[in-house]
Amino acid sequence: xxxxxxxxxxxxxxxxxxxxxxxxxxxxxxxxxxxxxxxxxxxxxxxxxxxxxxxxxxxxxxxxxxxxxxxxxxxxxxxxxxxxxxxxxxxxxxxxxxxxxxxxxxxxxxxxxxxxxxxxxxxxxxxxxxxxxxxxxxxxxxxxxxxxxxxxxxxxxxx
Amino acid sequence: xxxxxxxxxxxxxxxxxxxxxxxxxxxxxxxxxxxxxxxxxxxxxxxxxxxxxxxxxxxxxxxxxxxxxxxxxxxxxxxxxxxxx
Numbered sequence: 001x002x003x004x005x006x007x008x009x010x011x012x013x014x015x016x017x018x019x020x021x022x023x024x025x026x027x028x029x030x031x032x033x034x035x036x037x038x039x040x041x042x043x044x045x046x047x048x049x050x051x052x053x054x055x056x057x058x059x060x061x062x063x064x065x066x067x068x069x070x071x072x073x074x075x076x077x078x079x080x081x082x083x084x085x086x087x088x089x090x091x092x093x094x095x096x097x098x099x100x101x102x103x104x105x106x107x108x109x110x111x112x113x114x115x116x117x118x119x120x121x122x123x124x125x126x127x128x129x130x131x132x133x134x135x136x137x138x139x140x141x142x143x144x145x146x147x148x149x150x151x152x153x154x155x156x157x158x159x
Numbered sequence: 160x161x162x163x164x165x166x167x168x169x170x171x172x173x174x175x176x177x178x179x180x181x182x183x184x185x186x187x188x189x190x191x192x193x194x195x196x197x198x199x200x201x202x203x204x205x206x207x208x209x210x211x212x213x214x215x216x217x218x219x220x221x222x223x224x225x226x227x228x229x230x231x232x233x234x235x236x237x238x239x240x241x242x243x244x
Contacts, residue, residue, distance in 0.1 A: 038244050054243070057167050057236050059219035061243070086243060098244055118244055126217065126236070127243025128168030140169040143242030145213040146222055 002073060002081040002103070006065035008058050011089035016096040024083040025103030034110035036118050038098040040091045044141070048134040051092040057126040061086065064125040072102075072116050076109035084117060086127060160185070160231035164194055168239040169210055173201050181229060187216050188225040194237070214239045 005024055009016055018037060025033050040052050069082040081103035091097060100117050104110040121127075122144065129141045160183055165176045179193040191211055198205045215238045216223045222238065229235075 055168050055171060056243075057165075057217070057238065060217055060221075060236070060238075063220050122241075122244040124241070125243045126167065126238050126241055128239065129242040130171075140239075141242045143168075143240035145240045146215045146238055 002077070002079045004066065004069045004073075004082045006062050006069065006084045008056050008061060008088050009085055011054075011087045011091050011095065016085050016087055016099050018096065018099055021083045021085065021099045021101040025081040025101040027081050027103050029079060030081060030103040030105060032102075032104050032107040032110040034102040034104070034107070034114040036098070036100040036114050037096055038118070040093050040095045040097060042093045044131060047131070049093070050132045050134055051090060051095070052097070052132065053090045053130040053138075054086070054088050054097060055128040055130065056086065056088045058088075060126045065121065068117055068120040068124065071120070072113040075116065076113045077104065080104050080109065080113055082113070082117070084121070086121070086125070160229070162190065162229055162232075163234040164190065164216075165234065165236040167236060168242075169207075170198075170237055170239065173198055173205075176234075177201075183231075185229050186225070187223045187227045187229065187235075190216060190229075190235075210239060 022033060042049050065084045073080050083101035086098045100114055102110045102114045130138055131141055132138045160181055162179050162181055163176050166173055177197045179197055181189055195211055217236050217238050
């Protein structure tokens with residue numbers, strides 16, 4: 001049985017460490033470690049972005065991460081080692097908002113599980129993004145409306 | 160009965176939480192109208208019904224259905240459209 005680690009880190013206390021994420025999923029039975037790293041970009045919809053602040057409803061966010069990871073294990077193998085950490089608070093350009101690590105025996109299930117986890121988080125996890133612009137304005141980005149029972153949304157690309 | 164609604168995302172400018180009064184036997188779908196009125200007490204210019212209509216309510220462990228029953232003292236979170244990742 002693979003291990004699942006999910007957490008929310010406050011950006012000003014504990015920045016996401018990609019090497020730590022990788023080490024969590026680098027285990028002897030695994031021949032593939034697949035990572036997704038989300039970072040803050042300097043533009044969105046024609047506006048120059050200085051940084052973002054993430055708001056998180058932590059207990060439900062962690063619950064959603066856990067459920068999504070368990071779904072990934074069900075789909076691509078109980079032996080997947082999974083690591084998901086999302087930031088809360090202010091991040092500047094280039095700051096890491098999320099890291100997903102998947103350790104798997106082979107690459108195919110690793111790529112698929114990693115893609116599944118990020119797409120599901122974007123659609124289901126209670127996390128919000130306040131963008132800070134060069135002109136001094138700030139705005140909550142338009143997000144995905146949750147369904148009443150938001151499980152296993154389609155895997156279309158997003159944001 | 161009294162319900163606490165914790166605020167997140169686009170509702171953060173209204174504070175950490177608001178308290179609303181509901182009739183006994185109320186369900187989740189009954190929250191929106193008094194919640195909207197409460198926000199307008201805080202900011203009389205608030206008129207974003209689309210945001211409210213696209214928001215859901217949740218406990219610490221699940222998104223609530225619109226017909227879920229509420230009881231006095233419940234603490235729930237309002238979940239506007241999400242944008243993590």
